[in-house]
Amino acid sequence: xxxxxxxxxxxxxxxxxxxxxxxxxxxxxxxxxxxxxxxxxxxxxxxxxxxxxxxxxxxxxxxxxxxxxxxxxxxxxxxxxxxxxxxxxxxxxxxxxxxxxxxxxxxxxxxxxxxxxxxxxxxxxxxxxxxxxxxxxxxxxxxxxxxxxxxxxxxxxxxxxxxxxxxxxxxxxxxxxxxxxxxxxxxxxxxxxxxxxxxxxxxxxxxxxxxxxxxxxxxxxxxxxxxxxxxxxxxxxxxxxxxxxxxxxxxxxxxxxxxxxxxxxxxxxxxxxxxxxxxxxxxxxxxxxxxxxxxxxxxxxxxxxxxxxxxxxxxxxxxxxxxxxxxxxxxxxxxxxxxxxxxxxxxxxxxxxxxxxxxxxxxxxxxxxxxxxxxxxxxxxxxxxxxxxxxxxxxxxxxxxxxxxxxxxxxxxxxxxxxxxxxxxxxxxxxxxxxxxxxxxxxxxxxxxxxxxxxxxxxxxxxxxxxxxxxxxxxxxxxxxxxxxxxxxxxxxxxxxxxxxxxxxxxxxxxxxxxxxxx
Amino acid sequence: xxxxxxxxxxxxxxxxxxxxxxxxxxxxxxxxxxxxxxxxxxxxxxxxxxxxxxxxxxxxxxxxxxxxxxxxxxxxxxxxxxxxxxxxxxxxxxxxxxxxxxxxxxxxxxxxxxxxxxxxxxxxxxxxxxxxxxxxxxxxxxxxxxxxxxxxxxxxxxxxxxxxxxxxxxxxxxxxxxxxxxxxxxxxxxxxxxxxxxxxxxxxxxxxxxxxxxxxxxxxxxxxxxxxxxxxxxxxxxxxxxxxxxxxxxxxxxxxxxxxxxxxxxxxxxxxxxxxxxxxxxxxxxxxxxxxxxxxxxxxxxxxxxxxxxxxxxxxxxxxxxxxxxxxxxxxxxxxxxxxxxxxxxxxxxxxxxxxxxx
Numbered sequence: 001x002x003x004x005x006x007x008x009x010x011x012x013x014x015x016x017x018x019x020x021x022x023x024x025x026x027x028x029x030x031x032x033x034x035x036x037x038x039x040x041x042x043x044x045x046x047x048x049x050x051x052x053x054x055x056x057x058x059x060x061x062x063x064x065x066x067x068x069x070x071x072x073x074x075x076x077x078x079x080x081x082x083x084x085x086x087x088x089x090x091x092x093x094x095x096x097x098x099x100x101x102x103x104x105x106x107x108x109x110x111x112x113x114x115x116x117x118x119x120x121x122x123x124x125x126x127x128x129x130x131x132x133x134x135x136x137x138x139x140x141x142x143x144x145x146x147x148x149x150x151x152x153x154x155x156x157x158x159x160x161x162x163x164x165x166x167x168x169x170x171x172x173x174x175x176x177x178x179x180x181x182x183x184x185x186x187x188x189x190x191x192x193x194x195x196x197x198x199x200x201x202x203x204x205x206x207x208x209x210x211x212x213x214x215x216x217x218x219x220x221x222x223x224x225x226x227x228x229x230x231x232x233x234x235x236x237x238x239x240x241x242x243x244x245x246x247x248x249x250x251x252x253x254x255x256x257x258x259x260x261x262x263x264x265x266x267x268x269x270x271x272x273x274x275x276x277x278x279x280x281x282x283x284x285x286x287x288x289x290x291x292x293x294x295x296x297x298x299x300x301x302x303x304x305x306x307x308x309x310x311x312x313x314x315x316x317x318x319x320x321x322x323x324x325x326x327x328x329x330x331x332x333x334x335x336x337x338x339x340x341x342x343x344x345x346x347x348x349x350x351x352x353x354x355x356x357x358x359x360x361x362x363x364x365x366x367x368x369x370x371x372x373x374x375x376x377x378x379x380x381x382x383x384x385x386x387x388x389x390x391x392x393x394x395x396x397x398x399x400x401x402x403x404x405x406x407x408x409x410x411x412x413x414x415x416x417x418x419x420x421x422x423x424x425x426x427x428x429x430x431x432x433x434x435x436x437x438x439x440x441x442x443x444x445x446x447x448x449x450x451x452x453x454x455x456x457x458x459x460x461x462x463x464x465x466x467x468x469x470x471x472x473x474x475x476x477x478x479x480x481x482x483x484x485x486x487x488x489x490x491x492x493x494x495x496x497x498x499x500x501x502x503x504x505x506x507x508x509x510x511x512x513x514x515x516x517x518x519x
Numbered sequence: 520x521x522x523x524x525x526x527x528x529x530x531x532x533x534x535x536x537x538x539x540x541x542x543x544x545x546x547x548x549x550x551x552x553x554x555x556x557x558x559x560x561x562x563x564x565x566x567x568x569x570x571x572x573x574x575x576x577x578x579x580x581x582x583x584x585x586x587x588x589x590x591x592x593x594x595x596x597x598x599x600x601x602x603x604x605x606x607x608x609x610x611x612x613x614x615x616x617x618x619x620x621x622x623x624x625x626x627x628x629x630x631x632x633x634x635x636x637x638x639x640x641x642x643x644x645x646x647x648x649x650x651x652x653x654x655x656x657x658x659x660x661x662x663x664x665x666x667x668x669x670x671x672x673x674x675x676x677x678x679x680x681x682x683x684x685x686x687x688x689x690x691x692x693x694x695x696x697x698x699x700x701x702x703x704x705x706x707x708x709x710x711x712x713x714x715x716x717x718x719x720x721x722x723x724x725x726x727x728x729x730x731x732x733x734x735x736x737x738x739x740x741x742x743x744x745x746x747x748x749x750x751x752x753x754x755x756x757x758x759x760x761x762x763x764x765x766x767x768x769x770x771x772x773x774x775x776x777x778x779x780x781x782x783x784x785x786x787x788x789x790x791x792x793x794x795x796x797x798x799x800x801x802x803x804x805x806x807x808x809x810x811x812x813x814x815x816x817x818x819x820x821x822x823x824x825x826x827x828x829x830x831x832x833x834x835x836x837x838x839x840x841x842x843x844x845x846x847x848x849x850x851x852x853x854x855x856x857x858x859x860x861x862x863x864x865x866x867x868x869x870x871x872x873x874x875x876x877x878x
Contacts, residue, residue: 319760319761338763338765339760339761339762339763340763340764340765341763356755356757357757357758358758358761359755359758360750360751360754360759361754361755362754362755363750363751363754371751371758371762372763372764374744374747374748375744380744383743384738384742384743385742385743385744385747387742
């Protein structure tokens with residue numbers, strides 16, 4: 001059982017938990033994702049699973065949800081050993097899970113999605129009865145959502161409510177939420193927390209996966225910290241401080257702030273005027289954005305995912321057609337130029353989707369380090385690639401950016417997330433650039449690597465580079481920015497000087513609430 | 520035993536070259552065992568059949584040279600496949616482009632017939648490459664600008680080329696040998712023959728061209744910016760686009776080269792072996808080239824041994840048939856069995872199969 005960390009269980013022998021995992025081990029090729037983890041959930045508690053990315057939080061949850069089958073260890077539900085061979089078994093027991101990526105059918109309504117996602121008897125679907133039941137659930141937990149809206153009309157935050165309702169509808173006793181606040185604005189997150197509190201009062205148990213310490217302190221009764229697949233401890237939240245949790249999570253002291261020098265911003269370097277673009281669905285997603293980025297400046301675009309950031313990023317780097325507007329760098333209009341031309345004007349970029357858009361996973365580290373440079377001398381000599389120069393360049397990059405890889409010939413897909421990002425940083429920052437467009441450069445990275453990324457961005461700022469930082473992480477934005485532009489539904493609502501901004505007003509703007517409306 | 524519910528494929532860690540070779544040997548033995556059952560069912564002696572198969576393919580110098588002759592078009596259609604498939608451009612047009620090459624070569628021959636061999640043969644080769652390449656490029660253009668699936672456009676293209684050739688060789692067609700009963704052109708004149716490499720053997724200059732092409736494709740793929748971009752596009756088209764690789768150019772140029780290589784295969788058979796253009800110039804060299812390329816693991820150098828293996832099967836099975844009376848259909852079946860076991864071996868070296876069952 002648990003060590004001395006849990007004073008309650010110490011004297012209460014033989015407590016039967018709602019759910020208990022004993023010595024759970026899950027292996028993947030080359031990775032031990034969970035190493036003899038003990039974990040339990042009481043009835044009517046919110047239990048946080050805390051850890052860095054890759055600590056094994058999601059894997060543990062997926063084992064409890066029957067998605068993965070652990071190699072060793074037992075899972076007990078209500079004190080009885082259970083064998084979960086698929087999520088269906090978990091659902092039958094009353095375990096529900098809301099994943100980071102939602103599984104909803106966009107053209108269908110909320111009710112239709114919930115009916116489809118659940119078992120039903122008989123041939124015909126009884127929408128009326130479903131609606132009645134959902135209405136009462138919404139009332140009970142104080143969830144506000146239009147049940148007849150189509151999924152595509154909903155914001156990402158609202159779609160998460162649909163997933164939660166779907167789980168509640170099946171009558172869960174235990175709800176697992178995997179990083180639920182990643183897609184929420186601060187006010188939306190507050191709402192989620194109050195609903196979770198209500199669920200807890202109704203006797204539900206909740207496993208809340210997160211890597212944000214603040215949330216742990218705010219919502220949980222107990223917290224289990226994982227590090228590199230192992231359980232560090234399970235503690236009562238009220239008995240620990242944020243610093244202690246951070247130490248358990250990372251295994252070393254964490255610097256929460258990187259030092260930002262006072263630098264005077266330089267001349268304008270990149271100007272966006274009335275930039276307009278459509279989404280993949282063909283709807284206008286970017287409505288006439290105006291921004292000016294200066295040298296030695298980090299201008300952040302804050303906003304909840306899906307408010308036009310993707311379209312802004314892609315239009316700027318030339319992979320999405322702008323339907324109107326101009327992008328001017330050093331007096332030259334480059335709107336709708338090819339990505340290669342734009343890059344050659346001195347615009348580097350860091351994509352949010354490292355594996356999908358930033359790297360060729362099958363390529364060696366060496367090859368990835370010259371992606372985009374392959375046609376330029378000195379990497380090309382006559383008709384051929386200059387392999388000896390490329391090798392030298394790769395060696396330098398690996399040393400300079402501290403990329404951990406057994407060799408430069410290593411297939412890139414074997415690198416950790418942090419090292420993948422360093423490959424991209426090396427490639428993008430070692431060129432002569434004027435502007436850097438960084439889309440969520442620290443998403444999914446460990447605290448240590450985030451620190452590294454932030455230092456690199458500040459270093460670039462010191463060197464006179466203009467940086468456009470698109471981020472959903474307000475902490476990151478406040479740490480780095482000189483100015484903050486809040487984006488909502490494809491428009492820039494307001495631009496703040498960072499030192500005059502506060503997190504509350506930006507949070508409200510991110511949800512589209514302008515000052516006038518709140519009065 | 521508990522009933523098996525699911526089989527799960529898990530990716531293995533990289534496997535050593537030795538392990539890979541061992542897998543191929545095991546696969547070939549397995550293929551022989553399965554084939555032996557079929558041969559037995561056909562009332563022949565498997566051992567005798569295999570001995571004759573081997574003798575027919577490698578029994579003496581003549582047999583070896585004939586095997587190499589048979590493998591020549593397969594190297595080229597295999598390379599045509601390799602270059603397209605490395606970019607995940609699924610061209611099935613090698614058979615059609617094979618004939619386009621023959622048509623292009625013959626067309627060039629008709630125009631420049633009177634020239635001496637030293638000038639005529641290079642012109643024929645160039646014509647064959649360009650016309651085959653043009654066919655491939657059309658499919659590339661359709662993909663790049665209208666997003667037409669390459670599989671569909673190339674398969675349909677194969678039919679169009681087939682019917683076009685039928686028309687050219689029909690009774691009233693412009694290329695039909697006057698007075699001939701067969702669908703064929705007149706025999707080409709000797710100044711257009713591919714030079715033979717040995718007296719008393721059919722192996723011709725086309726074999727050297729094929730070897731040179733596999734070196735060139737290797738260089739293109741591994742040592743040029745274009746090859747780098749093609750491989751990048753093949754494994755992650757989105758990242759390739761984000762990093763400014765002109766994906767349309769890649770698709771069109773790749774299909775151009777692929778079509779040209781298949782075209783060289785066709786013209787080699789016409790000017791090196793058959794000396795006439797006929798609808799049966801290829802017994803499916805284009806499609807077999809796809810198999811050869813898969814077998815070679817899409818490696819341009821690996822295409823050479825893979826093509827020789829299939830050339831040996833084709834060449835050796837003739838003697839096997841004559842000596843043991845194994846029916847022709849069975850020789851095709853054996854080729855298919857060899858292919859299936861080699862492909863299974865490839866999957867099994869790359870993945871581990873695990874049984875997932877309910878306890």
